[in-house]
Amino acid sequence: MSARAITFPNYTQIPSRIPVRVWHAMRAGSIVGALAIAALLLVAPDAGLFVMWKVVIPLLPLLFLTVPGLWRNLCPLAASNQTPRALKLTKALTAPNWLKEYGYVIAFGLFIAFVVLRKLGLDDSGPYSALLLLGAMAAAFTGGMFLKGKSGWCSTICPLLPVQRIYGQTPLMLVANAHCQPCVGCVKNCYDFNPRAAYLADLHDSDNYWAGYRKYFVGAFPGLVLGFFAVPVEQMALTTAVSLALFATLTTFYKTSAHTITTLFGAIAFSIFYWYAAEIVGLEPLTWALRAAAIALAATWFVRTLRKEKPFLEKAGAAPAAAAAPSAAPAGLTRASGLRAIGPQVTFVPDNKRVAPKPGQSLLEIAEANNLPIEAGCRMGICGADPVAIKDGMSCTSPIGDDEKATLERLGYAENTRMACCVRVTGPVTVQLTPDKASAPRISQIQDFSYDKSIERVVVIGNGIAGVTAADHLRRRHPATNIDLIAEEPHHLYNRMGISRLVYGRSAMQGLYLNPDKWYDERAITTWLNTRALWIDRANREVALGTGEKLPYDRLILATGSRSLVPKIDGFGAPGTGVLRTAADAMALRAYAQRVSSTRGVIAGGGLLGLEAAYALHKLGLKTTVLERGPGLLRRQLDDRGGELLKAYLEGLGLEIVLNAEVQSVDANGRLRALDLKDGRRLPAHILLVAAGIQPNVELARDARLAINRGVLVDDRMRTGDPAILAAGDIAEFGGQTPGLWPTAVAQAEIAAENAVGGDKPYVPAPPVTMLKVVGVELASIGRIHEQPEDEAIVHEAHGGYRKLVISGDRIVGAILLGPGNDVAAVRTAITKGYDVSGQLGALRQGRLDGLAQGALVPAAVA
Structure with missing residues (x-):
């Protein structure tokens, strides 16, 4: 896919015309050139000052406006900043939050100081100019020694950054980023990652302060430039203040977008700069020709830049600021x-x-x-x-x-x-963001439940969401029974959907635990962490543990979950190959990737788990490829069009998606080097993660001679063939299905718990719900997504999103909600409760979900 075909291509989609080794050579040359200018400033000040202040500096705005990527690659300060990274000397630390937040403010503060120093005599001093140049190179190098990517200088505090950001957003020629491959996500809205969209993303950032810093600088910029050339230094503050006041007046009273006004001020500042800079040539006809050319170029840039906003907002799923109307609050949510x-x-x-x-x-x-x-x-x-x-x-x-x-x-x-x-x-x-603790333990007892007092001991094997939910509901229904919860992992219940953050984040396990520390003690649940259940003695109703103990039970609930399914791949198991299913997997992956300096990762499987694993590797800094054996992504959750849009979005993030591809074997000699695909292709790889599905952990049940197929067979009361043993979650097979979904596990565990202590409640499957969140894309797939002949499919595709509702018999029976602007909760409630939407079909066909969000519908059974 060419960069021309994509409105806002990221660095992986911009053609690279020059080999990386050539870029390295040119960057080395830029450092040598900068050192030569510094030497010239010391030994021949007049010549050095002319080169620096009359040639190099006047050319920079022109370069920023026409080919900014060339400067980003060849700037001697950037080359200095990246030298520790290229030599693998950097500590590659994440920039602290204060630097992320205020880096731009520091940058334009340094730029203003730089301009004032020029007025105070810097332009006339060779030694001071040399000191400025060498000091900046040293600061950039130091930042690269400690911080990752370009967060140590170029993309945070470089004084030239604010000017680059203004003019670099609409380059006449795109030059691919040759520094940060793969991208390590060191800054928000990075120019090097997506040059045409970066500045617009800044201006439309939901953090008003973040956008405000950028607007403030561009508002001051024309006055600062005019003040530098036209007035004494003590009056520069006045011209800058007038410029800011004019900017504030326009943004307040003129009904247009902030992007239009910032672009106008950028064009004005460019024109003012070259109006005065053109005088350097000394020949009046040529001076006027250069002035006219600069104004024409600024006007062209202004028009081209304005045209970007509409497609950007459509892609981002937002309405233009000038046209945005306040939305009405859903009725019934507040009476105030x-x-x-x-x-x-x-x-x-x-x-x-x-x-x-x-x-x-x-x-x-x-x-x-x-x-x-x-x-x-x-x-x-x-x-x-x-x-x-x-x-x-x-x-x-x-x-x-x-x-x-x-x-x-x-x-x-x-x-x-x-x-x-x-x-x-x-x-x-x-x-x-931190919830308040209850003044006393809040345990939601089920009132008027007639529990069986003869059930004195219940053992739950597995402490995933099914096991912990079962233990929780056992206690709610039976205040006296003893509950033992056996966990093979050394952790209490944690957020398995968040383990990818253990690969690239900093918080380790602390942020993933789902229950407060005292939760188990308050409910008198005895937990056995890091403990394996070896076998089940059904005759004596005991569970043997790996620690030597035997736990008696009156009822046993199996919630042993599932593991990753690994198809036959020759050589799998070599260092660098594995799965991402548990916290231990994630931490081992992170350690391995750092130990061997991995740069390329491959995910075998384009399902939910595969895509989340791929994003984790991408965030860790690896160039990541997803191999999907089918013709599209998430075939169980998306239709063809939804799959195409998701694929395009993920490729826009920098992931490589390869369809109709499977791994045949791995090439490893001590550690993974490459993969051979079944179609004969060969891919370099340092890490291979297989995400081909799940396999229920049925070994305990099989050894206990319980009936199993893919999972343990259960009836609608979650009972196995042994009335004293129930099952829930990924291990339970009901109606020929093992969905492997969190909501299903929760619902089954509640039923199993109730029926284990005297209840007789049936399990009624709900429509399957799957969710995916990979920074910037939101996906929900609910119920039946492929329409039948008698169904109506309502499809809307706009503002970077995709929505499909499947209507059957005046009810929504399935939905695909991809991208922003979709009220997932309202749609899901309408589907699961079977709301009659006959009165809302007109609005739904127009793309409106407000009727669902307002709760204006009633369940079909009531209607």
Whole structure:
């Protein structure tokens, strides 16, 4: 796919015309050239000053505007910054948060100081100019020694960065990034990753401060340039202030986008600079010709840059700022008309960071968009990864759904707790990302449940979500029975959907645990961590443990889960090959990748787990390829068009997607070097992760002579062939299905727990729900996604998103929701509760989901 065919190509999609070794040679030459200028400034100041201030510096804005990628690759400061990385001397640390936040402010502060120093005599001093040049190179080198990517200089505090960002957004010629391959994600909205979209992404960032820094500089820039050339140094502050005041007036009163005004001010500053710089030539006819050429070039750049905003916003899924209209708050979410009139607003304490969210965003999305520390998992309120405290404004939040309510009951935090992924706001809300502890343990006992007092001991094998949910509901229904929870892993319940962050993140396990520390003690659940169940003695009703103990049981619940399915691959098992299923897998992968300096990773499998693993490797800094044996991604969750859009998006992130491809064998001699595919191709690789599906852990059940197929066979009460043994989660096969989905495991575990202690409740399967979140893309696939002849499919594709609703008998029976602007919770509720949508079909055909979000529908059974 050519860069021309893509509106905003990233660095992997821009053709590389020059070999990397040639770039290395040219960068070495740029360093030598800069050192030569510094030497010239010392030994022959007049010649050195002419070269630096009359030739090099005047050419830079022109270079930034026409071929900025060339400068980004050859700048001697950038070359100095990248030298430790090229020589593998860098510590490659992540930039601290204060540098990420204020790097741009530091950069334009240094730029202003640089301009003022020129006015104060720097242009006339060879030694001081040499010191400035050498000092900047040394600072860039030092930053590269400690920080990863370009976060140590070029993309954070370089004084030239603010000017580069203004003019580099619409290059006449794209030059591929030859420094950071693969990208290590060191800064937000990196120019080197996606040059045409980077500045627009900054201006439309949901963090108003982040966008504000950029607007502030470009607003001051024309006045700063004019002041440098036209007035004494003591009056430069006045021209800059007038420029800022004019910028503020236009952005306040002229109804157009901020991008239009920033582009106008950039064009004006460029024209002013070359109006005066053209005088260097000394020949009046040539001076006027250069001035006319500069103004014409600035005008051309202005028009070309303006034209980018509309496709950018369409791709980003946002409406143009000037045309955006406030959305009406869903009815019934708040009764406080005064608060509703203020509009959605979230204040995060204790930092008192206030943001105005985009319509339809959840609290989780708002926190993530503002780079706040919050964990996430299923994004449906089921896993419990993102509890927050609503300190004020609970009336301005969306109602609590069934899944969220069940999770809140399990967690047992204070009454003001909500799941961030489920909450949407309609007025001012104050949020604390750390939930408040309850004053006393909150255990949601099931009232009026007639439990069997003869059930004195229940053993649960497995402490994934199925096992822990079973233990939780056992205690809610039976206050006296002894509960033993056996866990083969050394960890309490953790967010398996978040383990990819163990590969590239910094927080290790602390952020992944899903229950408070005292949760197990408060419920009198005895946990056996790092303990293996060896066999089940059905005759004596005992479970033998690897530690030598034997646990008696009256009822046994199997929740042993599943493991990764690995097809036959010759040589699999060599160092560098593996799976990503557990926390231990993730930590071992991270350690191995660092130990052998891995640069290329391959994922065999384009399903949900495969794509999340691929993104983890990508974030770790590896050039990553996904091999999918079928003709499209997520064939069980997406139709053909949805798969195409997801593939294009992931390729835009920098992942390589190869369809109709399977691994035949691995080439390893001590560690992985390459892969051979079944079609004869060969791929270099340092890491291979197989994500070809899951396989239920049925060994205990098989040895106990329970009936198994793919999983342990259970009836609609989750009972196996032995009435004293039940099963739930990935291990349980019901109706020929082992879905391997978190919501299914939760629902089955609750049924198994109730029936284990005297209940007789049937399990009714709900429509399958799968979710994917790979920074920037949101995917939900619910129920039946392929329509039958008698069904109606409502499809909408706009603003970078894709939506498909399958309607059967006046009900939504399935949906694909890809991209922003989709209310997943409302659609899911309408499907699972079987709402009659006959009165909303007109709105749904027009692409409107507001009727669903407002709860205007009633279940079909009631209607």
